[in-house]
Each structure stands twice: as structure tokens, then as C-alpha cells.
Amino acid sequence: MTDKTILRALRGETLPVPPVWMMRQAGRYLPEYRATRAKAGDFLSLCYTPDLAAEVTLQPIRRYGFDAAILFADILLIPQALGLDLRFVQGEGPRLSTVTTAAEVAALRPVGDIHDTLSPIYETVRILSRALPRETTLIGFAGAPWTVATYMVAGRGTPDQAPAHRFKDTDRAAFSTLIDRIAEATIDYLSAQIDAGAEVVKLFDSWAGSLKGRDFDDFALAPAARIIAELKRRHPGIPVIAFPREAKERYVGFAKAVGADAVALDNSVDADWAAANVQTAGCVQGNLAPHHLVDPANLEGQTRRIVRAFSGGPHIFNLGHGITPDADPDNVHRMLAAIRG
Numbered sequence: 001m002t003d004k005t006i007l008r009a010l011r012g013e014t015l016p017v018p019p020v021w022m023m024r025q026a027g028r029y030l031p032e033y034r035a036t037r038a039k040a041g042d043f044l045s046l047c048y049t050p051d052l053a054a055e056v057t058l059q060p061i062r063r064y065g066f067d068a069a070i071l072f073a074d075i076l077l078i079p080q081a082l083g084l085d086l087r088f089v090q091g092e093g094p095r096l097s098t099v100t101t102a103a104e105v106a107a108l109r110p111v112g113d114i115h116d117t118l119s120p121i122y123e124t125v126r127i128l129s130r131a132l133p134r135e136t137t138l139i140g141f142a143g144a145p146w147t148v149a150t151y152m153v154a155g156r157g158t159p160d161q162a163p164a165h166r167f168k169d170t171d172r173a174a175f176s177t178l179i180d181r182i183a184e185a186t187i188d189y190l191s192a193q194i195d196a197g198a199e200v201v202k203l204f205d206s207w208a209g210s211l212k213g214r215d216f217d218d219f220a221l222a223p224a225a226r227i228i229a230e231l232k233r234r235h236p237g238i239p240v241i242a243f244p245r246e247a248k249e250r251y252v253g254f255a256k257a258v259g260a261d262a263v264a265l266d267n268s269v270d271a272d273w274a275a276a277n278v279q280t281a282g283c284v285q286g287n288l289a290p291h292h293l294v295d296p297a298n299l300e301g302q303t304r305r306i307v308r309a310f311s312g313g314p315h316i317f318n319l320g321h322g323i324t325p326d327a328d329p330d331n332v333h334r335m336l337a338a339i340r341g
Helices: 007-011 033-041 043-047 050-064 077-083 100-105 110-129 145-154 162-170 172-196 213-234 254-258 269-277 296-309 329-340
Strands: 067-070 086-089 093-096 137-143 198-204 238-242 260-262 284-286
Touching: 007 137, 007 198, 033 043, 033 050, 043 050, 043 086, 050 067, 050 110, 050 329, 067 086, 077 086, 077 110, 077 145, 077 172, 093 145, 100 172, 110 137, 110 172, 110 213, 110 269, 137 145, 137 172, 145 172, 145 213, 162 172, 172 198, 172 213, 198 213, 213 238, 213 254, 238 254, 269 296, 296 329
Parallel strands: 067 137, 137 198, 198 238, 238 260, 260 284
Antiparallel strands: 086 093
């Protein structure tokens, strides 16, 4: 269906009402999600049970009529598929076995073996491609190599990604090999999602902002360019959204440099600045601060301000980061009413 609004925006069309979806739109703020997760038993079981993963992906589409559904999965499934132990601790987040030396990088599983672990994810995509409304775009995703590497090195999320920076600074060759392995796995993983029915893919580099100068070029920009080029070679015409979170001035020109069809913006950049400096090169996505869905005092005004700022070019409305578990589901309706009038 070539007239889906998300696909039109990604082709560079300026629409009178921007299409909208939300990062983490299937999540703990929804009571129906919490019920399905309880049925699954734990987070990873939910990710790896296609019927349940498809169900939570569909829940926000039923409730809100978003223009896109994003596959329910997690960026750390690739490290698990490469051989790391992975578990999620309630209230604390992920825990992984670590990769901190050249020998441990070399000991990772071959990229060709990742599908043994990830095949349930592809089945989820196939279910969704059949179950979604005809007008709803299906988005697949993966974590970008730098962000995934920060978890693999530290074994958990860290506030400043210091363990990955230490590895990078003390053995750049080994760290570069790790980035390359993740990039290769990401290409195959996203390609399999596209084969299964994903119409758009998104590359999440949640910690890109901690990279500066040459490091940003080598570990944020170059891997994204490599992944996107190969995906477009294998799947001509597939749209790709890149999200180098907190890239600040490096947002300018990023989409063109990596070959992406859109760049997603976090909420640390001003919409008017982004319209003048980033949107001039193509589609942008973002950038409402998620806290407005918790405290709605300025929700409608900020939503309309962003819509106005980006009204002169292609724009997909979204948050600057994922919706938080304490958000009020009714506030999402208020946001949608402000966007759609």
C-alpha cells in the first residue's frame, strides 16, 4: 500500500497532518500490556513468544490508531544471539555477560548463527504483517553498534558509557572489531525482518551523544552508513530511520551522511532550530519531551508548537525518547487530538 502516510513522509512528502507513532508505544503505561507481560512470565519470554509479542505490538494500534506499529523486541537480543548471557532484573534493567578483551570479541558466535536465536522475532513480524490494518506501517528495528556495544562491555546500562569508552581508548582495534561484528549481525537481523514483512526499519543509537569528534565518525556515523548501504543494496527502496540520540549539532547532515531517509530527533534540540538546520535535508521525526505525557499542563501547546515548526517539510510526529511507564494513557489521546485536530 503505497499511500501509507509514514511511507509518504519518508519519501519526502509534506503532509497537512503529520503521521504519528511513539517510541515504546507498546509498554508498561498500558494496562493491557502489563496483563500480557504477566501472562508471558518475564520480559524475554514476551519477546520470544511470537503470538504475545504481536499482541502487545497491536495493543496501541487498537487503542490509538497510530500510523505505524513498531515490532516489540529489544536491542539486546543481538548480544544474546552472539552468545552472551542475558537476563532482565525487575526494576533494574538488563544484565549481560561482558566482552572486554580481544579474545572475548573473537569468542563471539559467528554472525550466521544468530538466526537460531532470533527466528521467533521474524515470526512476530510475519504475524504482524498479516494482522495490522492496511493503513498501518510496520517498523522493524535494531540497536546501533555503539549503543549495543556499551551494554556488551559494561554488562548493563551505565550513565556515561565509561566502560565502553575505556575499551575503545585502550584497545581501539579490538573495540573496532566488536563494532564490526555487531554491524554484520545487525545487517542480517534487519534484513530478515524486512524479508518477514517490515516496511521500514529504524536504527536506535541511544548513546550516540557520548561520542565526540573522530569517535562519533568512527563508531556512530560509519557503522550506520555501512548498515544502511547494505540494507538498501539487499532491499532496494527500503526506508530507514536513523536515531543518533543527543547528537546535537551532529544531527545536521547526519541523514545524508549515513544514507537514511529520516533522522529522529531527541527532545534536547529545539524544533525551530531543527526545522532550519536538519529538516531542510529531508524527513525528520520527533521531538516531544516524554514528560508531557506524565504532566499534561503544556502537552497540547508543545505538541502544536512542534507540528507548526515542522509544517514546512516532511515530518513524522514522535517523542524525543520512549514513553515512560508513569505516563497517563489518556494523555496520549490528548496529544493525538492536538496533532490531528
